[in-house]
Amino acid sequence: MKMEAQRDILAHRGSLSVRTWYPVGTVLAGLYSTPPLNEVVAPPPGMATRLCFSVEYRHSSEQLMVSLLRLANLPPRFHGNVTLVELRLLPDDRRPRQSKARGTGPDPEFSDCFVFQVSGVCVPQSTLSVCVLSVEQDCKRHAVGRVLFPLEGELGQAGRVLWKDLETEDNTQRSELGDVQISLSYSPAQQRLSVGVLRARGLQLLAGTGVCVQVSLQIHTQVVKTKRSCVVKGENNPYFDHKMTFKLRSQHVDEACLKFELQQTNNVHSEPPVLLGVLVLGPFMYARGPQLQHWMDMVNAPQEPVKLWHGFSRAT
Structure with missing residues (x-):
């Protein structure tokens, strides 16, 4: 008793x-x-x-x-x-x-x-x-x-x-397609979304090829703007350290998402790059788990960069 x-x-x-x-x-x-x-x-x-x-x-x-x-x-x-x-x-x-x-x-x-x-x-x-x-x-x-x-x-x-x-950066389960470290920051006053593609790890690349990350800002089903990081060649754990900004009005923060595409460049310039993996960060209608949490942390800490590792998934 x-x-x-x-x-x-x-x-x-x-x-x-x-x-x-x-x-x-x-x-x-x-x-x-x-x-x-x-x-x-x-x-x-x-x-x-x-x-x-x-x-x-x-x-x-x-x-x-x-x-x-x-x-x-x-x-x-x-x-x-x-x-x-x-x-x-x-x-x-x-x-x-x-x-x-x-x-x-x-x-x-x-x-x-x-x-x-x-x-x-x-x-x-x-x-x-x-x-x-x-x-x-x-x-x-x-x-x-x-x-x-x-x-x-x-x-x-x-x-x-x-x-x-507790899930930490050290024990986070890694993706078989590789992971990318992303930094997000939003300024309501300037209505600006800042994105940093910092580095990647565990990529499976062919020798002599390059890799880049394409980032698209999307509101509902409409792609508003697309930008690409620099191309890094011959590394499975490349450092991009590439910063980009998007114009995003405050009233669209809960309707927008970011789509990251890991692309392997082709030596033949006439052929399109090979899509290796995708990642979506955004509010509840687009993302779950760490991807949703990263977006919410950004919204709740205006003008403060929030960094997190994410695994790529296969394109559907």
């Missing part, structure tokens, strides 16, 4: 509506003898950086409750920094909710609860985005990693504790 009380306490720890869980006039002794969080919620074996949280959807009030509990196995270089977590509910939530860790070290605790108002129709189509940041004393921020948690099919067991590995 004691263990069941502890699990019940943990499942709703940080709840903003305590009276709904504990009726008036009752006393739970476990509330006054709750063991340390690191004893109740032990991380799974392994050295991966992991996030511990729980989610619950209340149909009566149409509220998604997210309890942020703790992190485990932060890399040593972040142990002395302040740890922040930013939560968003994609695709519509542009203003992040922020939580600050209570303490430093390899396993910081949060024990915070967040409420998202979302209809029962939309919640299965939503994705919880959790971005972990490490902040130095001079306020310089470093991205530790992120968790993208699709809610479809995950709300059956209310309040169960989840451990999810």
Whole structure:
């Protein structure tokens, strides 16, 4: 019974509506003898950086409750920094909710609860985005990693504790067609979208051939503008470091997307380049997962370059 009380306490720890869980006039002794969080919620074996949280959807009030509990196995270089977590509910939530860790070290605790108002129709189509940041004393921020948690099919067991590995640049699964590092920045004042094609890795190229990335700005089905990066020859891990800008009105930010095409140039100039892979970055109507998150991060941080690796996929 004691263990069941502890699990019940943990499942709703940080709840903003305590009276709904504990009726008036009752006393739970476990509330006054709750063991340390690191004893109740032990991380799974392994050295991966992991996030511990729980989610619950209340149909009566149409509220998604997210309890942020703790992190485990932060890399040593972040142990002395302040740890922040930013939560968003994609695709519509542009203003992040922020939580600050209570303490430093390899396993910081949060024990915070967040409420998202979302209809029962939309919640299965939503994705919880959790971005972990490490902040130095001079306020310089470093991205530790992120968790993208699709809610479809995950709300059956209310309040169960989840451990999810953080996705980082180092452990991101690579595409068999190769990956590209993209920088995005948007200036609402100047109505300008800045795109940087920085570098690529793991490309499968023929000897002596060149490769470039063609970028197209598209609104709905109409291609507004197309630009190309420089051509780099004879490298499977080329550095492009090519910057380009597009005119994009603020009212079209939620209707536009960027299409990247990896093209292998042909030695015969009369023949068109060979299409090796494609990538689309944009809002919810065009993209999912990291591709959607990259676009949302750009929108939520005006004039601030946001860099991320993406894998190419085959053209359909």
